[in-house]
Amino acid sequence: MGCVTRCAYGRCLAASFHAGRKICQLHRKPISSQEVTFHESPEWEYAQLITDVVLYDDWILAFRATAHINQSAYTTWITPGHYDDHPAIRHDVPIGCSSVNSSHFCDRHFRSKLIDKWNSFNIDQVKVVLYKNGVAVANLTFSGTGTSSTSWFSQTKLISSSWNDMSTSTFNYFSMEGDARLVRYWFISNVYGGCPHDVGWMVVLEKPTAPCDWEKAVTAGYPAFLYAPTNQKVVWDSNNVEEADVMAVFLKILP
Structure with a gap:
């Protein structure tokens, strides 16, 4: 099951995926949240569930x-x-x-x-x-x-x-x-x-x-x-x- 698919079924709002190490991290808060800080890295892909x-x-x-x-x-x-x-x-x-x-x-x-x-x-x-x-x-x-x-x-x-x-x-x-x-x-x-x-x-x-x-x-x-x-x-x-x-x-x- 893909990382984003796991997010959708896991009631999370965003996911980070490291292709080389096959790591999938599910997040309960989107990157837009005031409580979230992040660091950009070419090794990680970030996806956020799209809503209207x-x-x-x-x-x-x-x-x-x-x-x-x-x-x-x-x-x-x-x-x-x-x-x-x-x-x-x-x-x-x-x-x-x-x-x-x-x-x-x-x-x-x-x-x-x-x-x-x-x-x-x-x-x-x-x-x-x-x-x-x-x-x-x-x-x-x-x-x-x-x-x-x-x-x-x-x-x-x-x-x-x-x-x-x-x-x-x-x-x-x-x-x-x-x-x-x-x-x-x-x-x-x-x-x-x-x-x-x-x-x-x-x-x-x-x-x-x-x-x-x-x-x-x-x-x-x-x-x-x-x-x-x-x-x-x-x-x-x-x-x-x-x-x-x-x-x-x-x-x-x-x-």
């Missing part, structure tokens, strides 16, 4: 944006017709693209077919999580009821957040489109006070020639996922800003 969606507990991975690959995360989200979770093409997608751990190689933004079929499902909640070195550093949960694939990211739909000052704050931007003129997407901003006094919670930067010094400080490439590392908003032009390496969007869908 990528699951993290009871959440479905809808989008996984990768920092610094010089591809627009926003354009990838809003452009229909492309998705990476179709079983016929999953073998061409690097395994790291369905993992929230940036140590796993990924050369694109993972996009699920569910984004194009948003209105066909009973989407209960949407969760955005920023990760740094595989660790969740910020999160927001939104109601998905009565939303479109772009309208859910809003103050009115916000259920909870790791930033505890949002309920008592005002916003000049809180949307996925954000400040499109300055190419600031998934933008949650408190106030524009002139570049040194701009204040907010998170932003996805995608423009190499930005007007403010706090944007120009990004030198590793775009997109860049900036966030307030405490439980409150931050002055962007300060030493208190952190940068995540992965932004993931998860869906919880009701029957």
Whole structure:
């Protein structure tokens, strides 16, 4: 019985096979799991069971944006017709693209077919999580009821957040489109006070020639996922800003 076949019958999610030594290792967690670390080796082959969606507990991975690959995360989200979770093409997608751990190689933004079929499902909640070195550093949960694939990211739909000052704050931007003129997407901003006094919670930067010094400080490439590392908003032009390496969007869908 082949290694992958043994995996399918053994209720595992992945398998590693060493052809020379005829070793088959069955894994109960996929390589995308936060709890898994791996080392690539030409002597080992890795296989993962293909499903229609990528699951993290009871959440479905809808989008996984990768920092610094010089591809627009926003354009990838809003452009229909492309998705990476179709079983016929999953073998061409690097395994790291369905993992929230940036140590796993990924050369694109993972996009699920569910984004194009948003209105066909009973989407209960949407969760955005920023990760740094595989660790969740910020999160927001939104109601998905009565939303479109772009309208859910809003103050009115916000259920909870790791930033505890949002309920008592005002916003000049809180949307996925954000400040499109300055190419600031998934933008949650408190106030524009002139570049040194701009204040907010998170932003996805995608423009190499930005007007403010706090944007120009990004030198590793775009997109860049900036966030307030405490439980409150931050002055962007300060030493208190952190940068995540992965932004993931998860869906919880009701029957």
